[in-house]
Amino acid sequence: GAGVSQSPSNKVTEKGKDVELRCDPISGHTALYWYRQSLGQGLEFLIYFQGNSAPDKSGLPSDRFSAERTGGSVSTLTIQRTQQEDSAVYLCASSLIGIAYEQYFGPGTRLTVT
């Protein structure tokens, strides 16, 4: 079956612009996670959605970062007023709840802020 998909695969943007990154989870997966992978910071958890519950935003690095999940499926991560330190690979993962909580990852979006 189809895995987690993310778009775009690469995004180059100018400092100060807003960007939107999209994640399509595996059909039926109720939990969705965003992570950031950078050379300096490694892999960091950003935000977690589960069903209709309020998202866990504890990992978002600043208020320039936000995310939403519409209809319990597709999620969009938005970064406003991008900075050079936002350059990283943004990974999305989804999982079922209660099935060992295994997270399945998408291929990521490489964001470059110039």
Added chain:
Amino acid sequence: AQTVTQSQPEMSVQEAETVTLSCTYDTSESNYYLFWYKQPPSRQMILVIRQEAYKQQNATENRFSVNFQKAAKSFSLKISDSQLGDTAMYFCAFMRYSGGGADGLTFGKGTHLIIQP
């Protein structure tokens, strides 16, 4: 808060050898899982193996097995009969869970494993 430490930034072994990657973690939680993920140059994160903390038996998946020492908070990965396709970054990860769901993964910094022909 949890921490995960991988003390080997890079390892290199010959094909067909056995290699062990180290991971230690620190937590006060009772309910958690531990995972090893593989990330080849393609960037796709692939789950290698998982271990439930409440299980004493070490998990195995074909050539991959773990040595889980709960009291020592140690979770090493052993790869037997290593293959060229095992070349990748390997990440150890911790996840807390409860009846309401699971937290995001906490990752170690990774070990770059190189299998030499």
